[in-house]
Amino acid sequence: MMSEKNISYISLVSIFLIAIFSEYFNEPYLITLLSRIIIFSIAAIGLNLVLGFGNLISFGHAAFFGLGGYVSGILAIHAFNSELLISWPFLFNGSNNSIIIWLFTILFCSLLALLVGALSLRTSGVYFIMITLAFAQMLYYFAISWPSYGGEDGFSIYVRSTLFGINTMKGLNFFFICFFWLLIILFITSKVVNSPFGLALRATRFNLTRVRSVGINPFRIQLIAFVLSGAITGIAGSLYVDLNRFVSPSLLSWQMSGEFIVFILIGGLGRIYGPLIGAAFFVAFEQFFGSYTEHWQIFLGIIIISTVLFAKGGIIGFMLKYQKNE
Amino acid sequence: MNKILKIVNLKKNFGAITASNDINFCLEKGEIHALIGPNGAGKSTLIKQIMGEIKQDSGEIILSGINISNLKTEDRIHLGFARSFQITDVISDFTIFQNVLLAKIGKEKTFYNFYSSIDSSEFALEQIKSILLKIDLWDKKETPASLLSHGERRQLEIGIALALDPKLILLDEPMAGLSLDKIEKMKVIFNQIKNDVPILLIEHNMDVVFSIANRISVLVNGKIIASGSSSEIKSNLDVRKAYLGTA
Amino acid sequence: MTAELLIEQFLNGLQFGFMLFLMSAGLTLIFGVMGLINLAHGSLYMIGAFSAAATFAFFNSFWLSLLASFSCAAIVGIVVEKTIIRKLYNRDHLDQVLVTFALILFFSELVRWIFGAFPLYLDVPELLNGSIEVFSGIYYSKYRLFIIFVGLIIAVFLFFLIGKTNLGIQIRAGQHDREMISALGVDISKLYTLLFGIGAALAGLAGALIGTIQSVEVGMGEPILILAFVIIVIGGIGSIKGAFIASLLVGLVDTIGRFLIPSVLQTVTNPSDAMSVGSAIGSMLIYILMAIILILKPTGLYGKQLS
Numbered sequence: 001m002m003s004e005k006n007i008s009y010i011s012l013v014s015i016f017l018i019a020i021f022s023e024y025f026n027e028p029y030l031i032t033l034l035s036r037i038i039i040f041s042i043a044a045i046g047l048n049l050v051l052g053f054g055n056l057i058s059f060g061h062a063a064f065f066g067l068g069g070y071v072s073g074i075l076a077i078h079a080f081n082s083e084l085l086i087s088w089p090f091l092f093n094g095s096n097n098s099i100i101i102w103l104f105t106i107l108f109c110s111l112l113a114l115l116v117g118a119l120s121l122r123t124s125g126v127y128f129i130m131i132t133l134a135f136a137q138m139l140y141y142f143a144i145s146w147p148s149y150g151g152e153d154g155f156s157i158y159v160r161s162t163l164f165g166i167n168t169m170k171g172l173n174f175f176f177i178c179f180f181w182l183l184i185i186l187f188i189t190s191k192v193v194n195s196p197f198g199l200a201l202r203a204t205r206f207n208l209t210r211v212r213s214v215g216i217n218p219f220r221i222q223l224i225a226f227v228l229s230g231a232i233t234g235i236a237g238s239l240y241v242d243l244n245r246f247v248s249p250s251l252l253s254w255q256m257s258g259e260f261i262v263f264i265l266i267g268g269l270g271r272i273y274g275p276l277i278g279a280a281f282f283v284a285f286e287q288f289f290g291s292y293t294e295h296w297q298i299f300l301g302i303i304i305i306s307t308v309l310f311a312k313g314g315i316i317g318f319m320l321k322y323q324k325n326e
Numbered sequence: 327m328n329k330i331l332k333i334v335n336l337k338k339n340f341g342a343i344t345a346s347n348d349i350n351f352c353l354e355k356g357e358i359h360a361l362i363g364p365n366g367a368g369k370s371t372l373i374k375q376i377m378g379e380i381k382q383d384s385g386e387i388i389l390s391g392i393n394i395s396n397l398k399t400e401d402r403i404h405l406g407f408a409r410s411f412q413i414t415d416v417i418s419d420f421t422i423f424q425n426v427l428l429a430k431i432g433k434e435k436t437f438y439n440f441y442s443s444i445d446s447s448e449f450a451l452e453q454i455k456s457i458l459l460k461i462d463l464w465d466k467k468e469t470p471a472s473l474l475s476h477g478e479r480r481q482l483e484i485g486i487a488l489a490l491d492p493k494l495i496l497l498d499e500p501m502a503g504l505s506l507d508k509i510e511k512m513k514v515i516f517n518q519i520k521n522d523v524p525i526l527l528i529e530h531n532m533d534v535v536f537s538i539a540n541r542i543s544v545l546v547n548g549k550i551i552a553s554g555s556s557s558e559i560k561s562n563l564d565v566r567k568a569y570l571g572t573a
Numbered sequence: 574m575t576a577e578l579l580i581e582q583f584l585n586g587l588q589f590g591f592m593l594f595l596m597s598a599g600l601t602l603i604f605g606v607m608g609l610i611n612l613a614h615g616s617l618y619m620i621g622a623f624s625a626a627a628t629f630a631f632f633n634s635f636w637l638s639l640l641a642s643f644s645c646a647a648i649v650g651i652v653v654e655k656t657i658i659r660k661l662y663n664r665d666h667l668d669q670v671l672v673t674f675a676l677i678l679f680f681s682e683l684v685r686w687i688f689g690a691f692p693l694y695l696d697v698p699e700l701l702n703g704s705i706e707v708f709s710g711i712y713y714s715k716y717r718l719f720i721i722f723v724g725l726i727i728a729v730f731l732f733f734l735i736g737k738t739n740l741g742i743q744i745r746a747g748q749h750d751r752e753m754i755s756a757l758g759v760d761i762s763k764l765y766t767l768l769f770g771i772g773a774a775l776a777g778l779a780g781a782l783i784g785t786i787q788s789v790e791v792g793m794g795e796p797i798l799i800l801a802f803v804i805i806v807i808g809g810i811g812s813i814k815g816a817f818i819a820s821l822l823v824g825l826v827d828t829i830g831r832f833l834i835p836s837v838l839q840t841v842t843n844p845s846d847a848m849s850v851g852s853a854i855g856s857m858l859i860y861i862l863m864a865i866i867l868i869l870k871p872t873g874l875y876g877k878q879l880s
Contacts, residue, residue, distance in 0.1 A: 057667050119864060123871045126610055126666055130806045131867055137799055138860035145853040192440050196427075199444055200437040203428050206417045213415075214432030214490060215404065221437060254799065258674045265671055295686045301679030308672050309660055 007316055008273035011280065016179060023172045031171040032243070037276075037283045038178040039239045042185050044263035044275030046232030050225050051261065052270035053193055055205030059129045059257050060116070060136030064230040066252030067112055067139065068105045068237025073247035074149060075101050076157040098163040098177075098242075105238040106231045113230025117223045133254060140252040154248025161242055178239055182276070185232055190272050192228070201225050233260075262304060268316035277315050328355045329388075330494050330524050331376075336385035338371060338548075345371040346382065347548040353494055358520050360527040360535045363545035364569065369528055372545065373496065376526075377409060378402045390493055406493030408523075410483050410500065418472035422463050422482055425471055426454050429489035454489070460518055461485040462511065477508035481515065488519060495519070496526045501534050513538050536560070544568065577711050582832045583825065584707070588717045590824025591724025595779035596801040597808070597816040598731055599772025605811025606747040607662050607765055610669045613653070613676035614776055614801065615794025621646040621777025622784035622793060623684055626693040635698035639781055646777020647770045654769040659762065677795070685791045692788035695781070720782050727775065728817060735813055744768065800827075803863050809876025819874065823859050831855035 015034055022030040043065050050056040077083075078094025095101060120131045144152045166173050192198050203211050204218045211218045241247050250256070259282070260275075267278030285303070289296035311317075331353040338346040345368045353359045363369055374380045376387060378399040387395045394402055416425050430450050431437050458464040461481045466474075471482060480500060487495050497516075501509050509531070516525060516538055529535050535542060536556045543553040546568045552559055559565055600614050624645035625638035632638070653676065661669050697716045704712040735741035743759050780794070787793070804823050808815025835851030842850075866874065 051667070055667075057670065059670065119868060123867060126604065126810060127806060127867065127871065127873075129610065129666060129670065130802050131864070133799065134803055134806070134860045134863050138857045141856035141860075142853050145849070145856045147849045191443075194443050195441055196431045196436045196439040196444060198440075199424060199428055200431060203417055203420070206419055207415060210415050210417055211428075211432075213403070214429040214486070215435070216428075216432040216437050224438075254795070258670075261667075261671060262674070265667075269667075295682045297678040297682040298686070301675040301677075301682070304675035304678070305657060305672050308664075308668050308675075309657070 004271060004273070004316055004320060007319060008276070011273065011277060012183075015280070019172060019175050019179075028171045031175050033283060033287065035171070035175045035178045035243050036240075037280045038175075038182045039236050039243060040259075040263060040279035040283065041276040042178075042182055042239070043233045043236035044260045044267075044279060045185055045189055045272070046229045046234075046236065047260045048264050048270070048272075048275050049189055049192070049229040049232065050222070052264060052274065053198065053205070054201045054222055054225050056121075056222060056226065057129050057261075058120075058132040058226075058229075059254070059261070060132035060134070061229075061233050061260050062252050062254065062256035063116065063132075063136035063139050064109045064113060064233040065237035065240070065256060065260075066136075066143065066249070068109050068234030069241040069247050069251045070143065070149070070237075071105050071108050071234075072101045072161070072238040072241045073155065073157055075104060076159075076161055076242075077149075077155060080158055096159070096161045098161040101161050101238060102235060105234045109234025109237075110227050110231045112234075113227045114223070116230070117226035121219055121222050121226065133257070136252060136254060136257055140249055140254070143249040143252055150247070152249060154246060154250075157241070157245050157247065160245060174243065178243075181235060181239065185235070186272065186276075189232075193272060197221065197224070265304070266307060266315060271316050274316055281315060329353070330355060330390055331526070332386075332388040333376070334386040334388065336372070336375060336387070337383045338375060338380070339383055344548045346375065346385075349385070349545075349548070349550055351543050351550055351553060353524050353526050354541075355524055356521055357540040358516060358525045358527055358538055360529060360539035360542045361545060362529070362532070362535055362542060367545045368548040369545055371548075373498065373528065376496070377407065403490075406491070407496065408487035408490050408492035408494070409496040409498065410480075410487050416471040416474075416479060416482050416486065419470060421468050421470050422458065422474070422485070423454065423467040425482060426457055426485045426489045429486045430454060433490045457485050457488045460488065460522075461515055477504050477511070480504070480512070484515065484519070488523065492523055494524050494526060496528075498528050499530065500527070501529060501531050509534060578832075579829075580708070580711055581713060582829050584713050584717065584721070586825035586828035587821065588720050588724075588824070589828055590821035591721050591728070592779050592783055593797070593800055593804055593824050594724055594817055594820035595727060595775045595782075596797055597804040597820055598727075598813060599775045600801050601805040601808065601811055601813060601816045602744065602768055603772050604805065606744055606768055609658065609661060610666055610673065611658070611772075612670060612673035612798065613680065614772070615798030616677050616680035617646045617650055617773045617776040617794070618780035618783075618797060619684060619791065619794040620649050620680065621780030622695075622789040623688060623693070623780075624777065625781035625784060626695055626789045627688075629695050630693075635696065635701075635785075638695065639778070642781030643774040643778040646780070647774035650773025650776075651766055651770045654766050658769060659765065662765070681791050688791075690791065692790035694788055695785040697785055716785070720786075723778075723782065727778075731813060740764075740767075800859070803859055805873075807863050807866050807873055809873030812873075812875035815873060815875030823862070826862055827855075827859050830858040834858075 015037065019031055019034050022028070022034070043061070046064070047058060047061045050058055075094040076096050079096040083094070116132065116135045120128055120135070123131055143149075149155055160174065163177060166177075200211065200216050200221045203216075204222055208218050237251060240251070263275045263278035263282055265278065266281050267274030267276065285300060286296060289299055329352045333349055333351050336346050336349040349372060361369060361372070371380070375382045378394070378397055382395065385395070386393055389402070389405055389407070392405065394405060397405070417428070420428065427444060427450060430453060434450075455464060458467055461484050463478065463481055463485065466478070471479065474482060484495070500512060504512065513534065519525070527535070527539060539556065541553065541555060542559045543550050544559060544565050545551075551564045551568060552562045554562070596614065596618060600611060603609050603611050621642035625642040628638040628641035629635065657672065657676070661672055701716040701719050703715055705715050705718065707713045707718070735744055743764055747761075747764065783797070784793070800823060804819040805816055807823065808817070808819035831852060834855045835848050838847035838851045870876070
């Protein structure tokens, strides 16, 4: 019997197996693609927490993705060049230790999410969509016009950060790190969504008055979810920069925010594993159609429109429904 | 300390109109106290003053010994007021269980718990089970609220109110629009929950009032003209005069 | 820094503001009346610019290309409204965002397919070439003055349309109560199509007018779309008056901020730092402005209060 859980486990296991086989058949490009799928799905899982479960349509999650990327890239490039990053309150040259990079990423992305969330959650509906978009644009234009870190062109980091002496430059090893992160994030989000906090969050999407009337402050619930969401998407940005060894303002672009929403939609809104399926579909689609025509986005556009207009529930929803009809 | 709610010399004027004229009454533990009166007698003005939605001109409202006369509505809710059918509203995408659980989470302030599973049967299960049994919805606990009938929705609303662990429940026209057998069912439910939480009942259906209320107070022209058991009220001359116009 | 330069920047800001108004007027009306978030409004701007560029390449006439810009954008707008957009009116914001996002992908790629990836250029007609003395000793581009003039005419036209005409009454009624106006016997789907067409035409016209100053290329619509969103949020969604005031505000703040902040910073730090920090802050200025306004007034300057 195919349940949502089974579909999810099957997809996790297949991604893992494909990676192992790709190594065996010496297809490093495929491993990079799989790492990309995983990183994109982590980013979208972060967004899904607020969008799918709290109905907060953030159109600016690229801000956290990009900030995570920039924080990681800046720490790494300073460490690589042995160049002073800050001189107060202590001397700090950056770091190429993954653990330190991730801690800084989580810290900065949480702080940004706290700020953006505290301001944006004062509004709702379309104003919320727009103000989150505007915050991301603000960072985007800042990154473009700030020359110290490459401005519009971005900058390269030459080696991946290190973790417990693992050779992260080897594609499969880096894939394992990403995969491990995916498992952690999936575990955390499924835990949170099914907790009392998660129930309160899911309630905020339907009826704020009702939530207040039982003594729950919806603003705080939403803000905490937003911070958690920003931190998760930030981690994805950090991994993405490490994967490509390249940082650029395009991480912060609004198309990036839009794509995260698309991953969620294609996979199935408000499903914990939805973003994974959606990102996998997206990347596979891009590879497949991209090999026939460089204008593959025309077809992507058509598919998104048809999914929204005719197939609500995304891939998982479709598979579950198909099952029922059989 | 049997008096949960005590109203003392409550007065409210709107210009020349006297809406509440020196009202005194109380709600005691374990009882259903019905408040009846013809339209325009000042029932809703009285309720609004009890809930803190409008302020009395003079007099006191005391909840379990605490003077709440000057508190805001939210603070009164925090202290244990539950009012059904007006401020609460079920979340239709949630199941019955989830709706009651949400209220419990709010009441016990466990909404910052990120790790306990609400699917596993442990979390607050016993408390919620006892509530759902009382409102006779345990068998339907996994049904989404959107699929409930009108009457079942009311039952659920009472369940939500109970989950908030109130000191008293104020029921505003709970039987309006219900079929006869639903009314019978609700009567059973009310009789059961009054032992945990006293009920202040506002109801037009006199059969209901006379069959379940332990005490009845009659409000006419902003004044309580009689207070007592069903049989006392039925035989009270002033009440007959107010309702029937004859003695 | 001279007064001449400052006045020139002021006029540039005004010109930019009027173009932003052409974009945001349609957007705010479409949101206010139909409740639709239209991300693809920038694509209509791009379509206007490309139609103008193509017409210009064939006929070498600026005026014909202007005509082509708004009529093509209007036609595309009406077709899209009738086939896709109208299915979205009763959907939630998320669906609207997704479908109109997908429309951007579709149109951007389609235009790239047809016209290629290289930017196209439009020439300013002879009549509007060169500068004119606006104040004693201050010269300003005729073409940019022309843009201000067009923006002004359209603003007047829109205020007249909404304030004085039968259509305007329907539009205003639609903003308050959608069911009411269909109850009054107005053919609502016709009204929506018409309104969407007007919005598209204005966006297309703006695309051609701006495309003449800058270049005509794929992706030109999105930066200006996001500015238009900032504007309708600042002005209050659904309010033409709000959009007008916010457009000029954003146009001026953006243009003058980018120009002034580096120069002001030069007085306290070295020129290269001042240039880089100043331009970074300058480019963020309108977003900071929007954040401040939303903190003070969560529904914008002229927005309806949230229920």
